[in-house]
Amino acid sequence: xxxxxxxxxxxxxxxxxxxxxxxxxxxxxxxxxxxxxxxxxxxxxxxxxxxxxxxxxxxxxxxxxxxxxxxxxxxxxxxxxxxxxxxxxxxxxxxxxxxxxxxxxxxxxxxxxxxxxxxxxxxxxxxxxxxxxxxxxxxxxxxxxxxxxxxxxxxxxxxxxxxxxxxxxxxxxxxxxxxxxxxxxxx
Amino acid sequence: xxxxxxxxxxxxxxxxxxxxxxxxxxxxxxxxxxxxxxxxxxxxxxxxxxxxxxxxxxxxxxxxxxxxxxxxxxxxxxxxxxxxxxxxxxxxxxxxxxxxxxxxxxxxxxxxxxxxxxxxxxxxxxxxxxxxxxxxxxxxxxxxxxxxxxxxxxxxxxxxxxxxxxxxxxxxxxxxxxxxxxxxxxxxxxxxxxxxxxxxxxxxxxxxxxxxxxxxxxxxxxxxxxxxxxxxxxxxxxxxxxxxxxxxxxxxxxxxxxxxxxxxxxxxxxxxxxxxxxxxxxxxxxxxxxxxxxxxxxxxxxxxxxxxxxxxxxxxxxxxxxxxxxxxxxxxxxxxxxxxxxxxxxxxxxxxxxxxxxxxxxxxxxxxxxxxxxxxxxxxxxxxxxxxxxxxxxxxxxxxxxxxxxxxxxxxxxxxxxxxxxxxxxxxxxxxxxxxxxxxxxxxxxxxxxx
Amino acid sequence: xxxxxxxxxxxxxxxxxxxxxxxxxxxxxxxxxxxxxxxxxxxxxxxxxxxxxxxxxxxxxxxxxxxxxxxxxxxxxxxxxxxxxxxxxxxxxxxxxxxxxxxxxxxxxxxxxxxxxxxxxxxxxxxxxxxxxxxxxxxxxxxxxxxxxxxxxxxxxxxxxxxxxxxxxxxxxxxxxxxxxxxxxxxxxxxxxxxxxxxxxxxxxxxxxxxxxxxxxxxxxxxxxxxxxxxxxxxxxxxxxxxxxxxxxxxxxxxxxxxxxxxxxxxxxxxxxxxxxxxxxxxxxxxxxxxxxxxxxxxxxxxxxxxxxxxxxxxxxx
Numbered sequence: 001x002x003x004x005x006x007x008x009x010x011x012x013x014x015x016x017x018x019x020x021x022x023x024x025x026x027x028x029x030x031x032x033x034x035x036x037x038x039x040x041x042x043x044x045x046x047x048x049x050x051x052x053x054x055x056x057x058x059x060x061x062x063x064x065x066x067x068x069x070x071x072x073x074x075x076x077x078x079x080x081x082x083x084x085x086x087x088x089x090x091x092x093x094x095x096x097x098x099x100x101x102x103x104x105x106x107x108x109x110x111x112x113x114x115x116x117x118x119x120x121x122x123x124x125x126x127x128x129x130x131x132x133x134x135x136x137x138x139x140x141x142x143x144x145x146x147x148x149x150x151x152x153x154x155x156x157x158x159x160x161x162x163x164x165x166x167x168x169x170x171x172x173x174x175x176x177x178x179x180x181x182x183x184x185x186x187x
Numbered sequence: 188x189x190x191x192x193x194x195x196x197x198x199x200x201x202x203x204x205x206x207x208x209x210x211x212x213x214x215x216x217x218x219x220x221x222x223x224x225x226x227x228x229x230x231x232x233x234x235x236x237x238x239x240x241x242x243x244x245x246x247x248x249x250x251x252x253x254x255x256x257x258x259x260x261x262x263x264x265x266x267x268x269x270x271x272x273x274x275x276x277x278x279x280x281x282x283x284x285x286x287x288x289x290x291x292x293x294x295x296x297x298x299x300x301x302x303x304x305x306x307x308x309x310x311x312x313x314x315x316x317x318x319x320x321x322x323x324x325x326x327x328x329x330x331x332x333x334x335x336x337x338x339x340x341x342x343x344x345x346x347x348x349x350x351x352x353x354x355x356x357x358x359x360x361x362x363x364x365x366x367x368x369x370x371x372x373x374x375x376x377x378x379x380x381x382x383x384x385x386x387x388x389x390x391x392x393x394x395x396x397x398x399x400x401x402x403x404x405x406x407x408x409x410x411x412x413x414x415x416x417x418x419x420x421x422x423x424x425x426x427x428x429x430x431x432x433x434x435x436x437x438x439x440x441x442x443x444x445x446x447x448x449x450x451x452x453x454x455x456x457x458x459x460x461x462x463x464x465x466x467x468x469x470x471x472x473x474x475x476x477x478x479x480x481x482x483x484x485x486x487x488x489x490x491x492x493x494x495x496x497x498x499x500x501x502x503x504x505x506x507x508x509x510x511x512x513x514x515x516x517x518x519x520x521x522x523x524x525x526x527x528x529x530x531x532x533x534x535x536x537x538x539x540x541x542x543x544x545x546x547x548x549x550x551x552x553x554x555x556x557x558x559x560x561x562x563x564x565x566x567x568x569x570x571x572x573x574x575x576x577x578x579x580x581x582x583x584x585x586x587x588x589x590x591x592x593x594x595x596x597x598x599x600x601x602x603x604x605x606x607x608x609x610x611x612x613x614x615x616x617x618x619x620x621x622x623x624x625x626x627x628x629x630x631x632x633x634x635x636x637x638x
Numbered sequence: 639x640x641x642x643x644x645x646x647x648x649x650x651x652x653x654x655x656x657x658x659x660x661x662x663x664x665x666x667x668x669x670x671x672x673x674x675x676x677x678x679x680x681x682x683x684x685x686x687x688x689x690x691x692x693x694x695x696x697x698x699x700x701x702x703x704x705x706x707x708x709x710x711x712x713x714x715x716x717x718x719x720x721x722x723x724x725x726x727x728x729x730x731x732x733x734x735x736x737x738x739x740x741x742x743x744x745x746x747x748x749x750x751x752x753x754x755x756x757x758x759x760x761x762x763x764x765x766x767x768x769x770x771x772x773x774x775x776x777x778x779x780x781x782x783x784x785x786x787x788x789x790x791x792x793x794x795x796x797x798x799x800x801x802x803x804x805x806x807x808x809x810x811x812x813x814x815x816x817x818x819x820x821x822x823x824x825x826x827x828x829x830x831x832x833x834x835x836x837x838x839x840x841x842x843x844x845x846x847x848x849x850x851x852x853x854x855x856x857x858x859x860x861x862x863x864x865x866x867x868x869x870x871x872x873x874x875x876x877x878x879x880x881x882x883x884x885x886x887x888x889x890x891x892x893x894x895x896x897x898x899x900x901x902x903x904x905x906x907x908x909x910x911x912x913x914x915x916x917x918x919x920x921x922x923x924x925x926x927x928x929x930x931x932x933x934x935x936x937x938x939x940x941x942x943x944x945x946x947x948x949x950x951x952x953x954x955x956x
Contacts, residue, residue: 077674080688080951089650089955090690092667094674099682130685409846410658412760412783412822417847482761526739526769528759530782 016143016159020171020179023142023158024055028062030156031109031140035063035071042106042135048124049077049095051113051171054179055142059111074099081123103132113171115141118152143181145169188253188628189213194223195258195589199265199579200562210263211250212585215628219247220581254630258589261622264561266298266329266586268568268577270466270514271442272539274331276322277315278307283519283606285319288539289328291605293632295515295540296588296621299569299576300329304336305363311336311347313355320356327631330586332358332572334388337376341365346376350383358572359386359440364489366394370427377437386573389428390442391449392490396420401530403445403493407476413530416491421449429456432463440571441465443516445490447500454509464571465509467501468516469545470536474498474611484525484532485611488516502553505563512568515542519607537607541598543590544617551618557592589623596620643767650956653776654949655763656785657826665831669795671948672941678717679943690951691720694751698724699741700779701757706916707779710939711754711788714946720752742766750774752954760784775953783817788949789914790823792942793871794831796934799941800910801868804831810864810905811854812839812895813873813922816846820914821873829853839863840895843884860894860901867905872897872913875922888921898924902932910934 016023035043047056053075060073079094110124121139128134140156145163163169168184190212197208197220211219272292275283292300302319304310310319316333323331335357339345342365349360360380367373367389380387400416402408408415425441429452432439444450444467453465470488475498478486486492504510518535525532542564550560569577576586595618600608624632644660646652651664679686696715698708703726715722727741738757745753752775755763760782767776780786794804801807809828815821815838828836829852838849839857850856857863864870880888897911911923911933919925927933 079674080678080690085690085955090671090951094671096674096677098677102682104684126689130683130688132684404847406848406851409848409851410822412785412817412819412846414783415847482764484765523737526737526765528738528757528762528765528781530759530761 015181015183016161018159020142020181021058024058024062027055027140027142027156027158028059031059032063034138035109043109044072044074044099044101044106045109045111046074046076046099046124046128048110048112048120049075051142052076052111054171054173055113055140056111058179059140072101074101076124076127078120078123078127081127083119083123097127099131103128103134105133105135108134108137109140110137111140113142114169115139115144115152115154115157116147118148118150121152122150142171143169189250190585190625190628190630191250191252191255192258192263192587192589193255195261195263197263197579198557198561200558201265201566201578202580203558204579205558210579210587211247211252212587212625212628213247213250215585217579217581217583217585219250220579221246256589256623256630258623260591260593261589262557262592263579263587263589265565265569265577265579266588266624266626267296267542267564268572269297269300269517269539269542269564270512270568270571271468272297272300272302272515272517273305273519273535274302275519276306276319282521282524285322286326287604287606288517288519289323289326289331290632291537291603292329292517292539293327293624293626294604294621296543296590296624297515297539298329298586298588298624298626299332299572299574300539301332301334301358301572303334303361303363304341305365309336309341309363310334310352310357311339311341313348313351316352316355316357327626327629329626330574330576332356332574334358334363335360337362337387338367338372343367343369343372346372346379349380349385353383353385358574359388361388361442362390364390364392366392368394370431373427374431374435377431377435377439381435381437384438386438386440386571388440388442390490391421391424391428391444392416393420393424396423401487401491401534402479403476403491403497405476405494407480411480411482413479418446418448418493418497421446421490422452425449425452429461429463432456432461436462438462443468443471443490444501444504444510445471445493445497447497450500450504450509454504454507457509464511466512466514466568466571467505467510469513469538469542470516470611471498471501472505472513472549473545478611479529482529483611484527484529485536485609485613487529487532487534488536489534502549506553506555511563512571513542513546513563514568515539517605517607518609519605520609521606522608525609535609537603537605537610539605540603541610541612541617543588543621544619545612547592547619548617585625585628587623587625588621589625590619590621592619594618594620643764646956651952652956653763653767653778654787654953655767655776655778657787657790657823657830658785659826660830662830662832665791665794665827668791668945668948668952669798671952672791672795672944675717675944675947676941678947679940687717687719689719691715691718691954694720694954695749696720696722696752696754696950697745697748697750698722698754698779699745699756700724700726701728701738701755701762702780703728704756704780707756710942711777711779711946714943715950717943718947718951720950738762738765739769742770746771746774752777752950754779756780758782775956777949777953780819783819784822785826786819786823788942788946789820790827791949792938792945793820793824793912793914794827795941795945796912796938797869797910799937800934804828804833807833807868808835808837808866809833809869809871810837810839810857810867811871811873812860812863812897814844814875814879815840815849815873816844817876817879818873822852824871825852825854837863837867841885844879861904864901865904867909869910869912870897870902870905872911872923874914874916875918880921888918892921896920896922896924897927899926899930902927908932912938915939
């Protein structure tokens with residue numbers, strides 16, 4: 001196990017010791033047995049905009065088996081299901097959700113970058129259910145940073161952190177650096 | 188009642204007088220005008236310049252003032268003469284009443300006014316006119332000169348008893364804003380008026396070309412989709428009227444011109460010697476269609492506010508004398524009839540209290556001297572009315588307006604005396620405010636906060 | 639001034655009254671958001687609504703009857719999970735003494751969050767917006783001849799969907815521009831979004847004076863007006879205009895300004911045909927064109943729901 005970053009409020013924020021790509025490798029290792037056991041069942045990957053979709057695509061690369069069809073992939077934008085709409089309004093860059101498969105009876109692996117309050121996952125599950133009744137939903141996240149406000153926990157976690165409320169970790173993607181973490185202190 | 192108005196800057200557009208003088212008023216008339224009298228209660232003043240040299244210190248014999256008004260810093264001019272003030276009586280008292288609007292007119296410095304016949308019922312019978320004159324006479328406020336209906340019920344069909352109505356007190360005959368579609372009736376009305384040498388006042392508007400219209404047919408109407416009133420609505424009607432004037436020789440006053448093309452036609456007709464005069468509304472001297480672009484129902488006026496070019500032509504027409512007079516076209520409207528979408532709102536603006544400050548504003552903007560500018564709201568309209576008003580002189584009626592040319596005030600609902608709070612100028616600052624109004628030798632209005 | 643009334647102090651949309659003067663960033667935001675809402679009605683979804691406006695009360699106040707427009711707003715509101723109340727207020731109940739503002743005050747007291755207003759007079763929405771409580775949003779669903787902003791937006795959505803960025807497009811608006819709030823909204827939107835050539839094609843009796851000031855090129859002949867355009871935006875000709883002093887007959891109008899397959903050949907081969915509906919087949923548009931390959935008229939209807947959802951959700955969140 002890597003050493004979780006210890007909360008040190010007076011110091012500048014630390015980046016996790018492992019890179020996102022390394023964490024995705026670890027996540028893939030955890031998930032693979034589950035995927036393989038369901039490979040012939042109705043299985044689908046669903047990423048949450050935006051970071052979750054990057055991770056989903058990276059995982060899909062790792063799950064690829066030559067000679068077999070790829071696992072179907074869908075994307076969710078939960079802007080229309082957020083519970084803070086009346087406080088902060090509509091997110092200006094809302095993307096369409098797209099699930100190119102029948103959700104009904106399917107085993108869904110829901111993927112996000114950072115698990116924090118659990119509200120995004122709540123919204124994503126509501127959104128999924130508006131498409132149909134899945135058989136199971138499992139949750140995979142790259143980082144679980146603690147601070148849950150809802151009874152949500154992930155089935156697969158790349159890295160577990162305990163960050164104070166004023167610290168934020170987010171996943172970014174750029175041409176130069178590829179996937180990388182950004183730590184910010186917010187009042 | 189004898190009143191001594193001392194140290195005012197007296198401006199009389201008719202004579203060109205502009206000097207610091209004292210005025211003595213007794214028994215409804217001006218009985219003396221002279222250089223400020225030296226007295227124990229005041230310092231000696233230097234001799235007034237300009238036109239005052241003719242005026243020696245002339246206190247009429249046996250003049251003992253009951254009241255002295257210190258007009259230092261004020262301009263003393265003839266009481267204003269307004270060619271169009273809707274008093275809304277009879278019949279439209281929910282908009283305003285005779286009492287309130289007469290008072291508002293006095294607050295605005297107006298001492299004589301003509302009221303159009305668009306009351307309910309219209310002023311088409313001598314009894315109605317007599318009643319109006321009687322009621323107005325027993326109220327404080329300006330002298331009221333009713334304009335009689337040209338046709339019965341203003342319907343544009345049968346002509347009224349113009350001779351009888353004149354005896355009852357009408358000074359002219361008009362359709363107000365009601366259409367007169369039948370040109371044969373118009374021709375005969377003008378012939379009949381000419382028979383008695385009566386004046387016909389007409390607002391040129393072709394009812395068909397203006398049908399359903401609410402705004403100038405220009406850029407703003409194109410943008411906002413207001414049903415338009417094209418300029419030819421004015422010019423086509425004007426051309427008919429001018430041809431009939433040529434035919435009949437009737438004395439016609441053209442009311443509320445709005446367009447450059449219309450003013451140009453009047454200019455030529457006057458050069459041809461036709462017996463016509465004309466006026467514009469004070470709002471049209473300042474505003475244009477651009478002021479309607481935010482759907483402000485207070486700018487829904489009759490005729491419509493036209494383009495900036497038309498507004499500039501109105502100013503030019505005033506300066507070169509094509510347009511004789513400016514009136515307030517006072518139209519108090521209750522809130523229920525104004526707080527509606529632009530095209531559904533009752534047209535018109537309250538005006539009696541803004542006539543003077545808006546005329547002063549125009550004079551400041553154009554650099555016109557007050558001796559000239561004030562003529563458009565005193566001497567000239569009085570001449571159109573054909574009454575002895577609008578001038579300052581010994582033996583003339585003591586109708587005077589004393590205003591502070593420097594005083595600034597913001598137009599708001601609370602400080603308008605008129606029941607009509609409908610003004611495009613709400614919230615805007617005016618410069619120039621009436622402090623005293625004398626009508627027929629009586630102090631009819633004095634502003635409370637003046638020294 | 640009219641633009642300011644629509645925006646909050648920090649430049650977000652507060653009311654949607656007209657497209658005249660709205661910045662391009664807001665128009666684009668609405669179109670982008672609408673694109674996301676398209677998927678809400680995807681066949682792959684069991685539940686064709688989202689919980690965004692759950693608990694909000696939206697009042698459809700129609701002073702001028704239009705079942706069609708009212709229904710599109712109603713569907714849009716319901717897809718956002720809002721509660722919808724429909725009110726048709728005809729002119730006669732208005733004339734019984736209750737003023738427009740009385741009506742609005744009464745409805746405001748019923749805890750409304752948004753009013754969708756259709757009215758026969760230009761600027762009715764502006765008047766209401768000036769008088770409502772600050773938390774209430776107004777959407778103009780058509781005011782006189784002035785503006786019909788959601789129709790203009792759905793037309794822009796459709797154009798962008800089929801034809802891509804606006805800066806490459808040549809667009810002709812054909813028909814009764816004079817009486818058309820749709821045309822005015824289209825013109826403002828197209829010029830704001832950077833469409834380099836907006837044409838209007840109509841007889842002089844159906845064009846406002848000074849219409850060039852709105853930034854359009856004026857054509858009277860169809861053959862010239864729709865030549866090489868990317869899109870033909872047809873306008874509805876109201877029945878009452880067909881006979882009278884503006885047009886002699888529907889037949890003569892059809893002959894000169896009706897969109898037939900032959901005339902459409904003058905436009906670019908891949909030009910699209912739009913119409914705000916309801917259509918007068920055989921008057922302004924030939925059935926062969928209305929139902930033809932180049933017609934996107936039914937897509938307009940579908941997109942209209944998404945655009946109205948976008949407008950309502952952006953407003954409710956601001």
